[in-house]
Amino acid sequence: MASRTEIGVIYGAAVVQGLALVTFPAASSIFTSPDGFGFDSTRYGTMFVPQVALAILASALAPRLARRWSLRRVLLAGFAGNVVSMALLALSRLLLGAPDMAFALLLVATAALGFGFGATVMALNTYAEAFFPEGVDRAVLVLNALLGVGTALAPVLVAAVLALGAWWLLPVAVACVFVLLVGIASMQPLRAETGDASTSIGWMNLPERFWLYAAAVFVYGILETLNGNWAMLYLTGERGVSARGAAFALAVFWVMVTLGRVAIAMIARYVPARWVYAALPVLLLITFQIVSHVQGQAGGIIALGLAGLACSAFLPLSISFGGKEFPHLSALMAGELIAFYQLGYGVAAFGIGPLHDPGGLTYATIFAAGSLVALPLVLIAYFIVRRPL
Structure with a gap:
């Protein structure tokens, strides 16, 4: 049985990981402002490509490394990647007058963050399932709710350190x-059963239903990242919202992601999780239409709050459902699903910039098109939950 300290490390790390993950997009005004690094939207989006690549690599390899070495070592390696990323982000302030050099340094920083996130989140989800085998759904939801606490704190803390004129303080603290x-x-000790190395299976031998879960989290990654990475630029650039107001709206998005996960964990005894899982993509489809038509700060806050609620539990429930359906592959499922989630993250993080600048599409049009992306997610979720879990 896990000790209180072990549980505290796992669930505390979730908060800090969420904070690290959103520090970069929450600081988008620094990267794109003429008074900051002065990146255009394409360069800003490109900045996340190494993060996605390393997150996918780390998530995919972490289950195999955990069986070969130990899950604890994978977790510690993830922590180290986060330390390197935040240190490089803080050091980039020294290159404000040299945007090309700063961009190169930030690419290394986001790569380190991707590695740290992929390894850490895979390990955290596996530990949550191992520490609470009788309540896997709730354990994973609570873990991801705490991850959401960190993501919600990031925009608020970035706004606070910007007001102090020392934005680099946040990555130093993290x-x-x-x-x-x-x-x-x-x-x-941080012990958890991850299977023997001899039980390793290849991509071609994964269960057929794994690909349903993979498709679900891939599409979800696109939709979440459209909100999380581009909402601030949309609100400030097309809806006349101040940088501080847009940061607050983004914070509300992540707060509602967190509160939704907590609420769903609390009602899990009374409302089947599979019903919630099927309903969330429908709500996402609707909220993208609302977001695309907002006017002003108040409308942006309300719309992004609804979007956060629609995003809330889909990823953690995908991981816990997959772990319960294939318990002998729980670590592998967590790692590979996070990899596909990061692939979706990458599509949105990098793909929106070219659509907006060379493509000439407005952010409002792109957000409206989010409903079309959400439509297949409705169908995929139905096929996942129609089989009893």
């Missing part, structure tokens, strides 16, 4: 907390 976590985790 790096220091990760160093502390490395120290604590190094002294804990």
Whole structure:
């Protein structure tokens, strides 16, 4: 049985990982402002390509490395990647007058973040399932709710450090907390069953229904990232919202992601999780139409709050459903699904820039098209839940 310290490390790390993940998009005004690095939307989107590539690689390899070495070592490696990323982000402030050099440094920083996120989140989800085998859905939902707490804090904290004129303080603080976590985790056993290395299977031998889950989290990754990475630029560039107001709207999005996960975990005894899972894509389809027609700060806050609620539990429920359906492959399912989620993240993080600048599409049009992307997710979710879990 896991100790309180072990549980605290896992669930505390989720908060800090969420904070690290959203620090880059929450600071989009720094990257795109003429007073900051002055990147255009295409370069801003390209900045996330290494993050996606390394996150996919780390998520895909982490289950195999966990069986070969240990899940604890994978977790510590993920923490180290986050430390490197936040340190490089803080150091980039020294290159404000040299945007090309800063861009190169930030590519390395996002690559380190991708590795850190992929390894850490795969390990955290596997530990949550292992520590609470009798309540997997709730354990994974709570873990991802705490991840959401971190993502919700990032825009607020970025706005606070911007007001102080020292935005680099946030990545420094996050790096220091990760160093502390490395120290604590190094002294804990953190044992979890991940299977023997001899049981490793290849991509071609994965269960057929794995690909349903993979398709679901891939499409979900596109939809979540459209909100999380591009909403601030949409609100400030096309709806006349101030940078501070847009940061608050983004914070509300992540707060509602978190509150939705908490609420769904609380009602899990009374409302079947599979019903919630099937309903969330429908709500996403509707909210993208609302977001695309908002006017002003208040409308943006309400619309992004609804979008956050629609996003809330879909990813953690995909991971927990997959783990329960294939318990002997729980670590593998968590890792590979996070990889496909990151692939969707990459499509939206990089793909929106070319659509907006060379393509000439407005952000409002792109958000409206989000409903078309959500439509297949409705069907995929139906095929997942129609079989009893």
